[in-house]
Amino acid sequence: MIEAVSMPVVRTAARRTAAAFRCRDDLPGRVRLALRLARRTVEVATAEATATPQEASPRRPPALVVGKVVGEGAMLLRAVTFLRGDDAELDAEAQALAEALLPQARGDRVIERLCNDAGRALEHASAHLFLGDAGYRDEGFERLLDGIVGGAAPRGGERLPNHRLEHEWLEQIRGRRVDATRAGEVLLAETCLGWPLDVLGCSTLDLYLFTHVVMYASDMGRRAVWLPRPTAALLREAEAALAAALDADNFDLAAELLWTWPMLRQAWSPTAAFAFDVLARAQDEHGFLPGPDHARWAAEPGLGLSAEDLMLRTSYHANVVMGILCATALHPRSVPPPVVAMAAGSTASAVLLVSVGEGGGRRGGLLDRLPRKSFMPRWQPAFEALDEQRQEALSSWCLNIWFRRAAAGNDLEQLREALAAMLELDDVEAADGPSAHQALARLQRAMAVARGFTSQ
Numbered sequence: 001m002i003e004a005v006s007m008p009v010v011r012t013a014a015r016r017t018a019a020a021f022r023c024r025d026d027l028p029g030r031v032r033l034a035l036r037l038a039r040r041t042v043e044v045a046t047a048e049a050t051a052t053p054q055e056a057s058p059r060r061p062p063a064l065v066v067g068k069v070v071g072e073g074a075m076l077l078r079a080v081t082f083l084r085g086d087d088a089e090l091d092a093e094a095q096a097l098a099e100a101l102l103p104q105a106r107g108d109r110v111i112e113r114l115c116n117d118a119g120r121a122l123e124h125a126s127a128h129l130f131l132g133d134a135g136y137r138d139e140g141f142e143r144l145l146d147g148i149v150g151g152a153a154p155r156g157g158e159r160l161p162n163h164r165l166e167h168e169w170l171e172q173i174r175g176r177r178v179d180a181t182r183a184g185e186v187l188l189a190e191t192c193l194g195w196p197l198d199v200l201g202c203s204t205l206d207l208y209l210f211t212h213v214v215m216y217a218s219d220m221g222r223r224a225v226w227l228p229r230p231t232a233a234l235l236r237e238a239e240a241a242l243a244a245a246l247d248a249d250n251f252d253l254a255a256e257l258l259w260t261w262p263m264l265r266q267a268w269s270p271t272a273a274f275a276f277d278v279l280a281r282a283q284d285e286h287g288f289l290p291g292p293d294h295a296r297w298a299a300e301p302g303l304g305l306s307a308e309d310l311m312l313r314t315s316y317h318a319n320v321v322m323g324i325l326c327a328t329a330l331h332p333r334s335v336p337p338p339v340v341a342m343a344a345g346s347t348a349s350a351v352l353l354v355s356v357g358e359g360g361g362r363r364g365g366l367l368d369r370l371p372r373k374s375f376m377p378r379w380q381p382a383f384e385a386l387d388e389q390r391q392e393a394l395s396s397w398c399l400n401i402w403f404r405r406a407a408a409g410n411d412l413e414q415l416r417e418a419l420a421a422m423l424e425l426d427d428v429e430a431a432d433g434p435s436a437h438q439a440l441a442r443l444q445r446a447m448a449v450a451r452g453f454t455s456q
Helices: 027-050 066-079 088-105 108-116 118-124 126-133 139-149 161-174 185-190 204-218 231-247 251-258 270-286 294-298 307-329 379-384 388-393 395-408 412-425 434-454
Strands: none
Touching: 027 066, 027 088, 027 270, 027 307, 066 088, 066 108, 066 126, 066 307, 088 108, 088 126, 108 118, 108 139, 118 126, 118 139, 118 161, 126 139, 126 161, 161 185, 161 204, 204 231, 204 251, 231 251, 231 270, 231 395, 231 434, 251 270, 251 307, 270 307, 270 379, 270 388, 270 395, 294 307, 388 395, 395 412, 395 434, 412 434
16 A cells, blocks of 8 residues: 655745746746656556557657656656645646556566566666655565665676766665765766866767766755865866757757756856756747757658657657756755846847847857858857847857867867957856867867878
8 A cells, every 4th residue: 555645845935035036936837847748758658558569660759668757757756845835736746747657666567677687676666766755655665675675785787887876876765864975975986077078079978977977966956965076167067068968959968967057056157047048948939848859750741649749759858857957946955047138129249249230231250150050059049139248148158069069070170260269259268168178189189190190
């Protein structure tokens, strides 16, 4: 018999009266949307799993995976527990999600995996652990898990440092000591936070690993973190990574990168606030936050999927992580993102950023000098709509994108031009950032190689 335990209540609205909080009163609505879409995703995935199986086809987006959507839905539910009690609609959405999750989180599929893959028992039971920590405990299932895991060291294959950190985090949640225990300093130093991120050459997977380590180490912003490198250095890397993600219109990855600020309890930089505003506007326009593959599949005719099925298959994860981001930003120990104001009916822009000549024609501003892309990313028109002061505050954003595009094309001339533009702008923030340092180092290596060959 599963008994739903009442949630702890934290009245955040009464505790937070700063102007920055009052201007982000849209955050609870985005959390409610995430809860609603997560519940619907679990329902659809469960129904599909029990229906006649269909062969995977390269001509349609991959089907939902029950275990994955249940685990991520439970993680979202845990992230919003402190908001329960202030918002009746949010409470109802959270309860509905919990009711959809409970049978799947402790069902036959999970029990079979616990028996057959005991070395990864905590990972297989993660939804159960998140639900238990959110107040939905099941002592019978807990005894089953105790019997499988016991006090023995993890078994199974070798684990990378980020997976060991995840396992440690899950074990702390299971033992009800996550609030009183910090992530292991030695282990954290072995993860990707322990050395500089290659912001010019990192892959999408590299950046997801970065965001996951931040989440595990901070317990989704609930606990203080000992960081192996200065916080400022990590935030500069997150800003460069954020520019790369949004330049690819990967809103899913951008949402995860943005939680670096609230989970590390840092004030939002102008870059982070601008990026959040881009995501919020995209979500408002579509009614959901599009995943990285949504546009491609939406343009394909004859998929045989309903609009809802297409949205859930391509975008449910983006909305779950957006919900976790917004919930974390509402935590009493976090700082919510400020609203980025757009220029009211103005086309004038900052010098060297977007220059406008006579008759409104553009005349060689910084945006015009960026290496070309096959499409216009969503951040660009949003940037052009900013007033001059805000554009100037985001010059390092444009430079990060310039460096990244040039490096992706292995264009040394563009790397040199980006460095020269940085000097023209006298952008101290960009000059001190990882993109500029790594671009200069790449040019120096290229010159050393050239000298080596010419001297032979």
